[in-house]
Amino acid sequence: xxxxxxxxxxxxxxxxxxxxxxxxxxxxxxxxxxxxxxxxxxxxxxxxxxxxxxxxxxxxxxxxxxxxxxxxxxxxxxxxxxxxxxxxxxxxxxxxxxxxxxxxxxxxxxxxxxxxxxxxxxxx
Numbered sequence: 001x002x003x004x005x006x007x008x009x010x011x012x013x014x015x016x017x018x019x020x021x022x023x024x025x026x027x028x029x030x031x032x033x034x035x036x037x038x039x040x041x042x043x044x045x046x047x048x049x050x051x052x053x054x055x056x057x058x059x060x061x062x063x064x065x066x067x068x069x070x071x072x073x074x075x076x077x078x079x080x081x082x083x084x085x086x087x088x089x090x091x092x093x094x095x096x097x098x099x100x101x102x103x104x105x106x107x108x109x110x111x112x113x114x115x116x117x118x119x120x121x122x123x124x
Contacts, residue, residue, distance in 0.1 A: 098122075
């Protein structure tokens, strides 16, 4: 008489292999989700910084609209989140040119900068 089937040891080994593979897949999937969220957040923050620099460049240049040296802080809403925007304006060697440094951070973590952009704005 011949009995066919798996022994208890074979079933236990198969379950152990399945458990190890499943744990690795879950870890990989959670890491991928975390990275996707980080990239999405960074993309939104870079878009906010780019929009702000474009606004500064597109403003008509009158005597009172040329960016003055200093630091401006504001809160921006994009993609259903609040973001802290810090715009630092510095003088350059040329009196009709300003250096603009823009930093974007989550409102909940203002010290943690998500995106940073530097550009220049001319007087004319």
